[in-house]
Amino acid sequence: MWTPERAYPLGFPGRQALQITLGGLGIAFAIGYFRFLSSFSSAKNELYTSVKINGKWVPNLIEGSVIAPFSHLLGGVSLGLTLVALCLIASLFLHYTWHKLGSRSIYRMKLLPNRWELWRRVVLIPLLGLAACALLWGLLLLLCALTYRFGTPDGHFPPNCWGSFPFYWIGGCYA
Amino acid sequence: MLELNQVRKKYFGSTVAVDDLSLTIGPGEIVGLFGENGAGKTTLLKCILGLLSYQGQITLDGTPVNRSNIARLSFATCEHSFFPNLTAEEHRIFLTSQFPTFRQKRFHALLDFFELPAHKAIRRFSTGQKNQFEVILALCQGADYILMDEPFAGNDIFNREDFYKVLLGILEPNETIMLSTHLLEEVQHFISRAVLLQKGKLVGDASTLDLEEQGKSLMDYVKETYHYKADRVSQALDELTGKEGSS
Numbered sequence: 128m129w130t131p132e133r134a135y136p137l138g139f140p141g142r143q144a145l146q147i148t149l150g151g152l153g154i155a156f157a158i159g160y161f162r163f164l165s166s167f168s169s170a171k172n173e174l175y176t177s178v179k180i181n182g183k184w185v186p187n188l189i190e191g192s193v194i195a196p197f198s199h200l201l202g203g204v205s206l207g208l209t210l211v212a213l214c215l216i217a218s219l220f221l222h223y224t225w226h227k228l229g230s231r232s233i234y235r236m237k238l239l240p241n242r243w244e245l246w247r248r249v250v251l252i253p254l255l256g257l258a259a260c261a262l263l264w265g266l267l268l269l270l271c272a273l274t275y276r277f278g279t280p281d282g283h284f285p286p287n288c289w290g291s292f293p294f295y296w297i298g299g300c301y302a
Numbered sequence: 303m304l305e306l307n308q309v310r311k312k313y314f315g316s317t318v319a320v321d322d323l324s325l326t327i328g329p330g331e332i333v334g335l336f337g338e339n340g341a342g343k344t345t346l347l348k349c350i351l352g353l354l355s356y357q358g359q360i361t362l363d364g365t366p367v368n369r370s371n372i373a374r375l376s377f378a379t380c381e382h383s384f385f386p387n388l389t390a391e392e393h394r395i396f397l398t399s400q401f402p403t404f405r406q407k408r409f410h411a412l413l414d415f416f417e418l419p420a421h422k423a424i425r426r427f428s429t430g431q432k433n434q435f436e437v438i439l440a441l442c443q444g445a446d447y448i449l450m451d452e453p454f455a456g457n458d459i460f461n462r463e464d465f466y467k468v469l470l471g472i473l474e475p476n477e478t479i480m481l482s483t484h485l486l487e488e489v490q491h492f493i494s495r496a497v498l499l500q501k502g503k504l505v506g507d508a509s510t511l512d513l514e515e516q517g518k519s520l521m522d523y524v525k526e527t528y529h530y531k532a533d534r535v536s537q538a539l540d541e542l543t544g545k546e547g548s549s
Binding site: 231241 | 400
């Protein structure tokens with residue numbers, strides 16, 4: 128039966144470490160998306176003005192106004208995932224050093240007939256975590272792009288709205 | 303047959319730790335490796351295991367020591383190589399998965415003999431128990447050559463005596479022990495051969511049987527080999543107390 132401990136150094140609290148890694152990835156993704164939503168809603172608000180109709184203030188699109196280019200709304204979106212990636216790189220060193228804490232179990236690992244056992248336990252989770260970071264970063268950008276594309280009123284995109292980002296395939300520019 | 307041919311190890315920017323050392327150790331031998339601190343005992347054992355790079359050749363039955371035959375060597379070190387957070391039982395499960403020849407029956411018997419708990423993390427063991435467990439792991443791996451580096455440092459005399467007796471009782475004819483220790487007098491009736499190192503060089507190699515035939519004790523042989531000056535202490539004391547020293 129597979130347990131998280133089998134992918135970590137022996138004696139390492141693998142279950143908790145995996146929970147922290149998965150939690151960190153989820154939180155980083157959510158923070159990234161909320162940061163984008165915050166920038167996007169501010170940019171979108173600038174497309175509107177308020178007019179009083181029947182005594183109530185209602186938002187009204189300003190004719191000719193355009194939203195900020197997509198790339199301008201991405202500030203800090205990948206910060207959380209970058210931090211998680213850095214922690215995963217640091218965990219590589221932690222996993223190796225773990226074999227020198229309290230004893231020199233590094234000797235026992237180096238004397239195993241299976242040469243990959245040590246490295247599997249040191250690098251597997253950090254590498255999978257880094258791959259997950261890259262995947263989530265792509266998914267996050269896609270989600271942000273879709274939000275930008277379908278959340279912006281047609282006709283209010285700036286020229287070259289995707290900036291330097293290769294997102295033309297999503298639907299092109301409706302400016 | 304474990305063969306070392308002109309093995310040389312020099313640490314970066316340091317003196318030579320092992321100097322052109324050649325040695326052959328046959329199956330079933332119990333070899334005591336002696337020498338003062340810094341003589342190169344630990345370095346030599348680590349070179350044999352491939353934990354340190356070296357010049358020269360080390361072969362096991364004619365094949366260089368590598369991953370294909372490393373399971374035939376096991377190591378017990380005073381630095382300890384167990385996993386402190388695992389229990390004895392968890393060690394057994396892991397090592398059985400790595401070494402098909404792991405001696406489970408011997409493992410349980412030794413745990414029982416030394417009254418070591420099977421389900422307690424090793425980090426909670428006393429120093430003596432940790433040493434015992436370290437040696438148990440080396441003895442149970444199923445290796446033909448068992449290398450031990452000061453394995454009993456921190457154990458009391460009764461404990462060590464027990465271990466020597468148990469070792470002699472359980473070892474099979476093909477199992478070879480290479481034991482690095484300072485406890486010369488204690489192991490003299492346990493070993494079959496003494497190898498003496500000084501400043502990385504092999505300065506003595508004698509079987510205890512030959513020594514017995516010559517009417518020499520191991521201690522005599524060691525003192526003779528190292529040119530131990532018996533009057534060194536009295537001379538020093540005389541100088542310290544201001545008496546006339548004899549030359």
